[in-house]
Amino acid sequence: MIPPDILISDLGALNYPRLCELFAGKRNRPQSEDENKGPLLLIFRGLKPLYCADIKNFEKIKISFSGISRLEEIAKETGYSRIVAVSESALERIFDKAGGRIRHDEDLTKQLAVFLEALSQEIGTTIFFYPKIKKSPFAAMSFSLRKILPKIVPKDAIFLFVVTENDHIWASIAIGFKDRQLFLITTLDAVVPLEDNPRTEELDEMIRKISERFDLPPRYLVVEKSAAESLIARKFSPVQALIFYNRGELKVGGFLAPSKIGWTLLTLGIWLLAKTGIPFKRTEQ
Amino acid sequence: MSLSVSGGSLLIDGTPLSLFSASFQYWRVPYQTWDDVLKKIKELGFRVVETYVPWSVHEIFPGEYDFGRIDPKKDIRGFLEACARENLYVIIRPGPHINAEITYFGFPERLFHHPEIFCRSANGAPVYLPAVPRMFPVPCYHHPKFLSEFETYINNLASEIGNLTHPAGPIIAIQVDNECCKFFRAHPFDHDYSKYSIRLYRRFLKEKYGSLGLVSAAHRKEYESWSRIDPPRSFQPSSAEELPLYMDWVEYGEYYINESLRSIHRIMKRHFGEEFVYFHNYPCAFPSTPLDLKGVERFLDFESVDMYPSKSSYDTLKMGGKYVSAMSRFPHLAEFASGNLFMGTPLTLDDHRFASKAALMHGFKGINYYMIVERERWYGSPIRNDGTTREDHCKFFKDFLAFVSRLNVEKISPRRDVLLLVVREYERLADAATLLKPLSRMTINAFGLEKTPRSILISEENYGLSEPVAERYLRVFEFWYKMLSICGAHFAVGEVSMGLENLSKYKLVVAPTFEFMSGKTQEILLEYSKRGGALILGPRKPSLNERMEPVSILGEYMRDPEARKQRIDLFGVEFDEVFFFSEPASVKTSGDERPLSITGETNSEAGKIIFFGALPAPRIDLESLEALKPLMESLLLRAGIEPHNLSSDPRLEVSVFEDSERMILFLANPTPKTLTARVSRVSSGAFLNLETGEIWESSGSLEISLCPWDIMALERVEE
Structure with a gap:
């Protein structure tokens, strides 16, 4: 699944630090005494x-x-x-x-599964x-790495995650799959450096260029920074995600997705389910 | 025309070279851009380029190599010639291990089809290195097949580029292997139990003891022959008498690493020649056991260290600088972050700015910036892999290298009167007592878990001694380190292996002592004191040597205490135990009828020995230690050390560099808040800020306000 000559290139200077900062945002909030423990x-x-x-x-x-x-x-x-x-x-x-048991020429996922x-x-x-836990979580993780993960690896595609802020691209990450191998980790810096402060209106062109460069069909998820922060703080609440989608703060492309009306109905349905007490928003408990 | 290392500098034909170099991995950057990139490196102010020369990249079949004839980006000769055209010197690092984030760390994959060369764990399993994108079994550097395979590579490489060494070519130094440390699995009882390692262990014992009878006596065993000696597989002594058996195996871990480097060095010398600068780099800033810096410098020109520090790693950098600059012939950082490893914690340009100045402030004299040219699996360098630049990063390097030049770093050294001693026998015990092997203290240090206490994962067992010496040694060491820091003392960290002459440069040596201490360490310390040095020892009198035989060389000069108190609070600082001595009191305890001191002093010919018999509580915070400042100052005065430049805020750190002509003050704010402090005991006159050109006037003190994470260098100038 991961070839030994995996290409990890053009990560820019800002993408990875910014994405780490974004995802660490939740961790940096003040913690209760209990959270600071053990x-x-x-x-x-x-x-x-x-x-x-x-x-x-x-x-x-x-x-x-x-x-x-x-x-x-x-x-x-x-x-x-604990x-x-x-x-x-x-x-x-x-x-x-x-x-x-391990073999040096086996895939990294299989090597991890052995561990x-x-x-x-x-x-x-x-x-x-x-409290006691059973063996199953680690055995199941090992089984997933060996048997399930290789089956769900996309055939050929480049997946992009782009964060925007005030009409500019703020950070991005792209993962490329070819012949069911994760062969590429890159960013939009492969086509335009982030330091050039590219505008969101250039995004479609940038996606087209990166897709052409690696000869892979693009799949992308674009999210406004404030929406991403909110989603992370709410542990990726699906309801919140659908609200942002409807507001246009979260966009997807290249996926087989329902129409906007379909998404709206789905949002409404989930919202109603949430109202009835099904815990979609675990963080707000 | 010569190359050498002397007086803390690398000399080319007798002239010191400013060894600030730029890492550029030619085979990962389009060869058409090499000339352009090298010009840009030069424009940043670098005079030296560093590159790995990976075995796995150049070997296309066993014994067959491509040095650019097939693939032009592997044209190492062309690359070196391009460097020469730009008048850039070059450091090469041909491995065998290089890491460089390449798969299998530079070893040809075919080597892993020979299980006989793998290192073996205590239970005989192959030792795998968990690495991405492939884990691999680590090879034993003492296996003849491994060494002969590597020699074939070096032979071919030297045929290709051997005539491009100085003065005929740009190569000025060669690094021997990379981060040689048992592949980060450095716990003494983890590995290597392979056949060739066990043979080497027996050779080590032969060299150490000379005869089988003496080994048998030390190990409390009846060995019938050398070939019957088998190493211990885990650390479980039932009495102190059994400790030498285990400690020999721990010490052998240092010998194993040194001999690995010696073998690789011999191969390189055979093909590149003797008259050359050879060095090595440890993977962490504080290279204590199983690393042996002085041992390596017996055959290499210098031992360097690697660091990837964020701003908050200041303490690690400080400790490393204090140790390496006191111990190494040339305090150098062989890898210092510029940009980021693809899977590491992101470092920002602000981190690089602060850490670079902190490295100079604590005594490093040369830095190789890894990487100046971005490449696959690395990001955020000043020069991108297509030759374009990141202007803010480039500006930093231009400014910083100009600052280094103004500082004239080759010619100045930190002024330090005090040495805090790392006691290797206790460090070895701490390594052995580290729980959860294969984790090791070195790994924890190398991977930047610097906020963890030094005693993390150290067992509190006594191992037949009267107390858990390993854990308590680390606690006492940490106590003195904090005490000296908080009092603004100008101190270094070192070991007795630096030799008596170097030891004697310090007015005061602080050495943690416990019930055992090697006879040689005791002799050196006593001799140091007899020559006029002041020694602070404690909290215990050593009464045994490393073989657990009664030897009390220092103990005879340490006074017997009058009283002992447990769980005691002195000025708000908690101690588990304190000894008291009957002499004019420097510290009185409440309720005592007659004055007692917590130090007992004796004379030793020209010097003095002060017994400080206090065992601090496990965790002492920095603020509470401030209360002990007067005590520390009185100890410094007793050693003839005038009070140092003192900051009114102990968080603002001061370091002084001086020689007969110049005096430079470094002031650091290693906190996220602006600090304003008065630095007293500064000589009067004008001081020039070496970065901004601003003039500061001192009338015996300086009022300093420093932004968060900032360092200022002020040079005293004529008014």
């Missing part, structure tokens, strides 16, 4: 605790440890609602298992969670 990392050997600290603040916490079956007591004692208890040999076992499988096998053996 989880608690406990490293042990048998019944001996070797290291116990808040993962987020690296602050050491004193605990009385009497085995991994008593994690609930530690949670009560320390006030941490605990990760790891045997000192856990990472070594994961790396050794993966090291024995996830090895991790999955350690859950409940050398890695324990409180």
Whole structure:
């Protein structure tokens, strides 16, 4: 899925920092005391605790440890609602298992799947969670990487994500697929540098040029910066997205999409469903 | 016509070269644009270009290479000739490992079809490096097949470009390998347990001990022959007596890296010649164990370091500068960010501006900007891959290099009276005690988790000692580092391996000491003190050497305390434990009938030894330490050190460079807020701002207001 000679080029100087800043926006808001906490990392050997600290603040916490079956007591004692208890040999076992199975010439997604499988096998053996989780998340992730992801990779297309602000292009990212391989990561800087402050009216021409340059049909999503910030803050609420779409602050092109009337009806339907209590807007709970 | 490294500079025919270089990877940029791009590099003010010369790019079949005959963008000779036409010097970095964000980091893929050359974990599994876009098994540099394959490449490369070395050509230096550090899997018990590594381990023991009997005695084992010695696979000593067995394996990790470099260096020397500058670069700013800077400089001309700092990495850069400029023959940054790695945290031009000046402020004398020319898998450089430029980035480099030239950085050095000692035996113990292998302290340092405490993931086990020495050593080291910083002391960070002569340049050495300390370290420190230096030791008296045999060279000069208090608060600073001595009190504790001091001082011929027996609490914030300023100042005075330039706001940092002719003050605001402070104890007179040309008048102090993330350099001038 990812060729070893993947082309990562013309990222510009501003696109990636701006996109990171955009997506970090939500993280930078003031956090409550509870959000600033944990989880608690406990490293042990048998019944001996070797290291116990808040993962987020690296602050050491004193605990009385009497085995991994008593994690609930530690949670009560320390006030941490989440605990990760790891045997000192856990990472070594994961790396050794993966090291024995991995192949250097395999696709990166398959290599990652090997690591996830090895991790999955350690859950409940050398890695324990409180509250308990099952092996399935990591096994399922590994299965998805191996079996499902390769099947949903587009055949030939260049996907563009463009953020605009006040009639100018603010940032972009483009991902190209050819023969079901992610072979390209680039930006609109490949055709016009962002430092030249291109206007949104040039966007169609820029999309055409980048599509021609890599000989791939374009699929694009263009969003106004304020709308993107709002969507990120609301964890990509579909209702909010449809509202922006109808206002023209979010545009899509090249996808098989319903007509504007279709989108409006869909929005209305989702809005009604949301009103009835179905939790589309999880962040506002 | 010669090349050498001396007096903190790279000399070309005896003249110091300003080694500020521009990274340009020729094979990733259209060859038709090389001339134009090189002109632009020169216009920025650079005189030196640096490039990797990747094995995997030039090798087309085993033993067959393309140096431009098939693919013109691989024309390394043409590239070097183009550099020569522009009068640009060149540094080449032919690997074998180069990273450069290329798949398999510059190793030809075919090598990975030979599992016998892979490094092996403690359980015998191949050691994979998690890298994008492909993970790969790391090769053992001590396998003869690997070395002979690499030598074939170097032989062919030297045939192609060997006659373009100085003075006939532009090449002035060659980097030996890249970031050689066991491929970031640097935990001592992670790897390498391959056959050739274990052979090398036995050779290391032979060199260290000389006889099987002595190894057996040190390891508390009955070895029948050298071939029966097997290394420990995990760190689980049950008594202190078992520690030497484990610590030898940890020390071997340093030897393993040094010998890797020595082998690659030998190959390069055979084909490029002896009379040349060879160097290497560590991947992190603070190259402590398993890296051994002084060990490498025994055979290479200098050891450099890499850093990709954001503004908020100031502390890491400061610590690295203090260490490397004290330890290295030529304090140089072999990779320093210009632009960004495609998957890294984005750095802005403001980051580059601040970090570049911070690097100079803390003693670096040369920087290779990586990358000046943008290329695939890299973005945001001043020159794009099509030869066009980013004007704001170009302006920064023009201004900065002009500033470097005004500073005359080759000729000035930081003034430092104090040395904070990194004690290698405790650092090794901390490496061994790092939990969750293959994670290692070096990896945490290299990947910029600088906000984490130094004791992160360090086990609090005693390992047969009377206390968790590894964790407590890191805590004490951090305490002194903060104390010296907050008092504005001009200090360096170093190790005893810098040698007695270099150690003696400092008036005061602060060395954390615990129950064991190598006999050699103790001897050197005592000798330093006897020659007139002041030593601060503590919180424990060393009574054992590294083999856990009773040796108390320093202990004999450390006074016995009168009293001990646990969980004590001194001026608002928490200590887990403090020893008190009966002598004229510098600090009194409430409720005591007779005055006690927290320092016990003895004389050692011309010098003095001060026992500071205090173990700080695990976390001490900077502000609370301000209360201990008077104590630190009195310690400095006892070492004969006059009070330093002191900022009324400890967040505003001061560094002084001077020689017989010049005095330059660096002032830094490493915070996101504007700082206004009075810097006292500055000599009176006029100071010239080396960037703006503005004149500042001092009447013994300077009133400074600095914007967020700003550094100012002021040179004292005749009125």
